[in-house]
Amino acid sequence: MIKDIQEFVANCDIGHEFEFDYKGIGYGIGWDKSGKIVAYRKKAFGLHEQTFDTAEEMLNHFIIDGEPLHDVLPKAVNVIMY
Incomplete structure (x- = not known):
C-alpha cells in the first residue's frame, strides 16, 4: 500500500x-522511450495503457474502477518499486 502520495x-x-495489484488485477507504472510516464493494466488482465507528462497528471487522470489513481494507491496491495 502506498500511504504517502x-x-x-x-x-x-x-x-x-x-x-501493484488492486481488486485482483495487476497494474504497473513505467517509462516510455521518450521519457514520459506510462500507467498500465498488465497484459494478463487485458492490456490498457496511458501516457502522461507528469506523475501528478497520472494521479488525476489514470482511472481504475472509476477512481483516479490518487485514490487507488492507498488501497493497492503487493506494491513493488524498482
Missing part, C-alpha cells in the same frame, strides 16, 4: 517503476 510522486520523478 508525495513520496510516490518523488519516486516517480527520479525514475522508479512500480507494480
Whole structure:
C-alpha cells in the first residue's frame, strides 16, 4: 500500500517503476522511450495503457474502477518499486 502520495510522486520523478495489484488485477507504472510516464493494466488482465507528462497528471487522470489513481494507491496491495 502506498500511504504517502508525495513520496510516490518523488519516486516517480527520479525514475522508479512500480507494480501493484488492486481488486485482483495487476497494474504497473513505467517509462516510455521518450521519457514520459506510462500507467498500465498488465497484459494478463487485458492490456490498457496511458501516457502522461507528469506523475501528478497520472494521479488525476489514470482511472481504475472509476477512481483516479490518487485514490487507488492507498488501497493497492503487493506494491513493488524498482
